[in-house]
Amino acid sequence: MGDAEIQGEAPRCVGCGRRVKTLFVQYSPGNIRLMKCDNCKAVADPYIECEFMIILIDLILHKTRAYRHLLFNKLHIGSSLDKGILYQSILVYIVVDAFRISVSEGNTADKNSSRSMLSTIFICSEVLGNSLLGNVVFMAILLLGVRYILKLSFDIMRYREVLLAVIISSYFKLFLLTMMVWEFPSSAIFIVEIFVLSSNVVALRVMTQFPKAHCVGICFVAHAAKHLTERWLLRTP
Incomplete structure (x- = not known):
């Protein structure tokens, strides 16, 4: 287990909530590949490619996936920040x-x-x-x-x-x-x-x-x- 995961800084899969090593791999500016979760086999965080309004609508609809994206992967709750x-x-x-x-x-x-x-x-x-x-x-x-x-x-x-x-x-x-x-x-x-x-x-x-x-x-x-x-x-x- 890496230091980031021990400190709670590792991102999470928005589907199952498990920690993942990384959410995406960037090959060049504007060219990224979303990574899949090893646990649920789905894309760990599809919200990375979504506009803010789509995320806001899902937050208003109380979707847990949107809350995991905001709290863990966007605001990095659990980190020193x-x-x-x-x-x-x-x-x-x-x-x-x-x-x-x-x-x-x-x-x-x-x-x-x-x-x-x-x-x-x-x-x-x-x-x-x-x-x-x-x-x-x-x-x-x-x-x-x-x-x-x-x-x-x-x-x-x-x-x-x-x-x-x-x-x-x-x-x-x-x-x-x-x-x-x-x-x-x-x-x-x-x-x-x-x-x-x-x-x-x-x-x-x-x-x-x-x-x-x-x-x-x-x-x-x-x-x-x-x-x-x-x-x-x-x-x-």
């Missing part, structure tokens, strides 16, 4: 969630359009704090569930991989930013959250290879704990 991606992803995740909370509060800003700059800064800080605390609860419940329900061995590297996969799979939250331009009914937020929940389940299954029911339970409890924290403890809608 994912630490910076993790910190950036957490920051973006919290900021977008803060925007969701502010949108959920309704038209408070319209009712108080004459408030001072200091008041605006205070409200923004409060919303950001609510988002931070809610997501701390979410991540804690998620990792506890992975530890005690899925019984994943205690390895800080593995927990970091799981956390990054779940955050990356919450990409549909970025749709909420379109509310800055277009108006949507409040039910759109609920639909986005349901989609994020189901996407998190697929990502967790890809990372842990555990039964779907267990992954659904962990993700549901983590999301429920976050929203209960925002509603009751922080008194946000």
Whole structure:
């Protein structure tokens, strides 16, 4: 077993999830040959030759093959490169969630359009704090569930991989930013959250290879704990 595979840096077959030595062989610029998986005998990663929109559509359709391509072969989760991606992803995740909370509060800003700059800064800080605390609860419940329900061995590297996969799979939250331009009914937020929940389940299954029911339970409890924290403890809608 090579050093890359020991460190979890080897790519994976998107079909069966087994590690492969290489995904393709390049003979010349623009001339490559896709390699087959020794386990399932299929092309290890056909997404290499696909356009981004095709990959995005398959991600939206929750295809595990697309998630394996994104997490293992594109972002190289498990390598030494994912630490910076993790910190950036957490920051973006919290900021977008803060925007969701502010949108959920309704038209408070319209009712108080004459408030001072200091008041605006205070409200923004409060919303950001609510988002931070809610997501701390979410991540804690998620990792506890992975530890005690899925019984994943205690390895800080593995927990970091799981956390990054779940955050990356919450990409549909970025749709909420379109509310800055277009108006949507409040039910759109609920639909986005349901989609994020189901996407998190697929990502967790890809990372842990555990039964779907267990992954659904962990993700549901983590999301429920976050929203209960925002509603009751922080008194946000």
